[in-house]
Amino acid sequence: MAFLFAAVGIAGGLAGERSFADSEFVASHLLVLNLPGPLVCVLAGLALALPLTLQSWILPVLSAAAGILVGLAIGLATPAGEAIAFASGAALGGLWIAAIPALVFPPIRAGWARILTRIIGSWLIAIGVMLGGLRVIVAKPELAPLAPASRAVAPPTSSSPPEALPPSVAPQPFKRGRENDFGQP
Numbered sequence: 272m273a274f275l276f277a278a279v280g281i282a283g284g285l286a287g288e289r290s291f292a293d294s295e296f297v298a299s300h301l302l303v304l305n306l307p308g309p310l311v312c313v314l315a316g317l318a319l320a321l322p323l324t325l326q327s328w329i330l331p332v333l334s335a336a337a338g339i340l341v342g343l344a345i346g347l348a349t350p351a352g353e354a355i356a357f358a359s360g361a362a363l364g365g366l367w368i369a370a371i372p373a374l375v376f377p378p379i380r381a382g383w384a385r386i387l388t389r390i391i392g393s394w395l396i397a398i399g400v401m402l403g404g405l406r407v408i409v410a411k412p413e414l415a416p417l418a419p420a421s422r423a424v425a426p427p428t429s430s431s432p433p434e435a436l437p438p439s440v441a442p443q444p445f446k447r448g449r450e451n452d453f454g455q456p
Contacts, residue, residue, distance in 0.1 A: 273334035274370060280335040281362050284342015291343060305406035307344035311337050312399030319392030323385075341365045 284307075297303050314337040318330055345361040 273330045274366075276331045276334040277338040277341075278366055280338020280340075281342040281345070281365055282338075284339040284344075285346050285358055285362065286342075287339075288343050288346025292347065302407050304347055306403055307340040307347065309399040309403035309406065311340045311344065312395050312402065314340065314399075316392040316395030316397075316399060319388045319395065321392075338365075 291297065292304065314333050318326070318333045318337070321329060342362070345358055345365070348361075349357045
């Protein structure tokens with residue numbers, strides 16, 4: 272049942288994408304165009320993290336909402352020349368991703384499976400929040416270039432390190448004739 276709601280939601284999101292993108296609210300809040308993907312992650316995480324008693328009646332609503340957001344994300348990312356092919360391929364891919372848990376998890380009745388689904392749900396919520404935050408953060412402004420360094424050279428101070436000694440004055444590490452004492456015989 273939830274799979275059907277997700278499919279209808281995707282179709283509705285694809286159909287309503289143009290009116291959503293042209294709305295006055297989106298025109299004044301352009302960052303909303305970047306949020307359908309992260310919101311889908313949050314909704315999917317909520318669907319997985321809910322207790323079983325709440326999942327039975329909230330799951331269809333969350334599936335429809337996630338489907339609408341997937342449809343919006345597909346519609347907003349569709350290239351101009353390949354609208355039908357891209358949208359149909361992305362919609363089928365989204366439905367396939369939604370169908371895999373519905374086909375795989377029901378036969379598993381172990382207690383650890385419920386814990387696993389809650390862990391995956393919490394991770395999806397965290398991923399959605401982080402991706403949404405990343406897309407909302409405004410880019411940092413470009414810093415002004417530094418002023419060019421002056422060409423004037425200051426005279427060395429008394430605390431500066433000493434200059435290198437010429438080779439004739441530098442101390443020799445070995446006495447004359449003993450340079451090869453550490454070599455192989």
